[in-house]
Amino acid sequence: MDEKIRVGAVSYLNTKPLLYGIERSDVRHDMTLSVAYPALLAQQLRNNEIDMALLPVAAIPGINGAHIVGDHGIASDGNVVSVAIFSRVPMEEVTEVYLDYQSRTSVRLAQLLLQHYWKKEVVYRTADEHFIDNIKGTTAGVIIGDRALKMLNDFAYVYDLSAAWKAHTGLDFVFAAWVANKELPQGFIARFDAANAEGLKHIDAVIAENPFPWYDLNVYYRENIQYVLDEPKRKGLDKFLKSLSPTLSEGEGGKLSL
Numbered sequence: 001m002d003e004k005i006r007v008g009a010v011s012y013l014n015t016k017p018l019l020y021g022i023e024r025s026d027v028r029h030d031m032t033l034s035v036a037y038p039a040l041l042a043q044q045l046r047n048n049e050i051d052m053a054l055l056p057v058a059a060i061p062g063i064n065g066a067h068i069v070g071d072h073g074i075a076s077d078g079n080v081v082s083v084a085i086f087s088r089v090p091m092e093e094v095t096e097v098y099l100d101y102q103s104r105t106s107v108r109l110a111q112l113l114l115q116h117y118w119k120k121e122v123v124y125r126t127a128d129e130h131f132i133d134n135i136k137g138t139t140a141g142v143i144i145g146d147r148a149l150k151m152l153n154d155f156a157y158v159y160d161l162s163a164a165w166k167a168h169t170g171l172d173f174v175f176a177a178w179v180a181n182k183e184l185p186q187g188f189i190a191r192f193d194a195a196n197a198e199g200l201k202h203i204d205a206v207i208a209e210n211p212f213p214w215y216d217l218n219v220y221y222r223e224n225i226q227y228v229l230d231e232p233k234r235k236g237l238d239k240f241l242k243s244l245s246p247t248l249s250e251g252e253g254g255k256l257s258l
């Protein structure tokens, strides 16, 4: 292949099993690989700085030519643990919610569920890098990724957003999927997808490489995060994308239906 395909992956622990397979596959030679937090990946794919990303699915409608490739992503069926609203007070008392600047999917999911599941009207606050320090009083916050896993014991109330989605809709949830913004060679996609699948066979090795005292990665990788975008996952994804108004998919706020 003349030009390498520029691939961007999520920089969190949740992606390590997929990367384990990719790094050890021949397909690695046909691509460049960078990592970033999800919101940044969306920006990079939209600006065509990369060709394919483990993209927060909420960003799909705003990116020209965006389409899912392969059968792997970051998904869940009930508790995901690393995506939650963290609060000092119970949900009934929450008045403001910070939206994690690293997220594109979970912040939309949170707004959807606050409106339709918890039936609350809250003020949304844009988060900066220090927003976790400002989650206090009746101000709660959406936190995702490794930072969420590290915070599980630091807050009195942790509302898992995938569990709430399941309770509200009965469906699985897809947070991120491999998405390209242009046609890529079929052979590349097939080998890339196979490399993802291979990585999932080596969870024990991934855990050994990533000591993490805050949460049991064995549970995280084997029970919380689900990596295969099977039919139930696609159904949940469909429902989520339909409930995001297309014109609002790039912005924050606005009414969402579910």
Ligand SMILES: C=C(O[C@@H]1C=C(C(=O)O)C=C[C@H]1O)C(=O)O
Pocket (backbone or CB within 6 Å): 010, 012, 014, 038, 039, 055, 056, 057, 074, 080, 082, 083, 102, 103, 104, 105, 106, 107, 144, 145, 146, 148, 175, 176
């Ligand atoms: C489960 C997670 O899924 C993620 C959440 C994303 C988002 O909210 O935009 C995007 C990619 C995934 O990394 C997590 O980060 O904890």
